[in-house]
Amino acid sequence: METVFQLAYIAAAVLFILGLKMLGKPATARRGNMVSAVGMLVAVVATLLQSGIDYALVAAGLVVGGGIGAFWARRVQMTQMPETVALFNGAGGGASLLVGWAEYLGNPTQDVVTAVATVLAVLIGGVTLSGSVLAWAKLSERVSGRPVLFAGQQVVNAGLLLAALVCGVLYVVNPEGGYAFLLAAIALALALGVLAVLPIGGADMPIVISLLNSYSGVAASAAGFVIGNTVLIVSGSLVGASGLILTQIMCKAMNRSLANVLFSGFGSATKAGAQAIEGEVKPISPEDAYYILEAASSVVFVPGYGMAVAQAQHAVKELADLLEANGAEVRYAIHPVAGRMPGHMNVLLAEANVPYEQLVEPGDVNPTMESVDVALVIGANDVVNPAAKEDRSSPLYGMPIIEVDRARTTFVLKRSMNPGFSGVENPLFYKPNTRMIFGDAKAVLGQLVAEFKEAAAA
């Protein structure tokens, strides 16, 4: 019978791998997700057939947890996707922690390997749980998204980490009598998760979420070592590795190292000493902006977090349709770190039925920027900040940007002149070819749409 379980687990692992591969291509992504879900079903059914399972307990847990998850997944709005992913991720980490804990209670005389795996499962699972919950709270603005810094923060964090590791080692030395150390390690891990995410600002959230996603995989893998379960080890490490790659891609897109993201509290202080900005801000009314858009034959939209906040994706699509009907070529330039999670903008635009062929990456749109008549920046800031190219003293210097400052005309839709999340001033707003359209993104886009419709009716 054991052979049958193992074969089922191999089948599940193959389905996960195939599913992941298919998730990487737009045409097969949805089927890939289903293939991976079937893999999950196979693994769960195989586990249920093993002896000694408490079915009533399992059924109750599945109904409660599955119900909450399914309800949430259906109800949540696309703009709330980052915090939702964070929360589900935290749940996974929490489950790994609990598995490690419960297994210890069932069998406190662990060998060294199991003891090490138990410690890793509760430590990484604990950090994932509390870190994800804080990320969720920050992203859903239940607490301030600003980085929280205090004196000696890194010393405190390092001390906590060290204390957690010491507790872990003391536990491994003598698991049977080391229950107190295991509990202490759990408490320290939970505290560490909170303190590690505190200094990280909203704009760096894509990286943190992706890293926590990686952690939850590693925690699951560690739990797999605790109970000697192959499918847990394989799937957990797949997730851990892929999460790490995604994290690396994000960091590259911001031209920053992971260490810099995690420890610097980027954007906490408004960095003075940057070059003085020359020029003046030139506002423009939506009516005047309409005339320029009406004459444009190539338009690039550059969405950012502001579009998500204003829920303006449908208004963007409506304006784009009118521009296309007017004969303009429309594209959407998406920066890899725009928004609050990797690919955030793509999801929102997809919700508004924008075909994905029109979504282009900075590297593809930048060489053609001179021939773009109008670049429409909607709630994006740091990802279009020319200081990243021009100003060596800027904290953004070196980050690849979407170079809208080279377009013939750039409209910036913005609420006010406040700097972006990084707290860095944006010289783009002062460039001679830049016009600011102040107001709520959705309202302004609505006015532009109305202008087009009026003109068509007349």
Added chain:
Amino acid sequence: MTILLLLFVFVLAVFLGLELIQKVPSQLHTPLMSGTNAISGIVIVGAIATTAVGGTFSNVLAFLAIVLAAMNVFGGYLVTDRMLGMFKSGKREG
């Protein structure tokens, strides 16, 4: 199964994971992340197996683990599917 064999499996799976995700277009980053997130819900298998341990407090922990893992699995897959369902190609519409 010996621990070395498990470690062997672990290392190979890490390399496979690194290879699988290398060249994914940025438009799929969110679904990919939420899809892998759903896979990390595989810890549900561990949670279910833990109910065999017995003991009241241990059962409470196992129950909570199943609840959390099930949230991760059901929520993760459904939300990923919802997102991917919205990705449309302009070509299909002609």
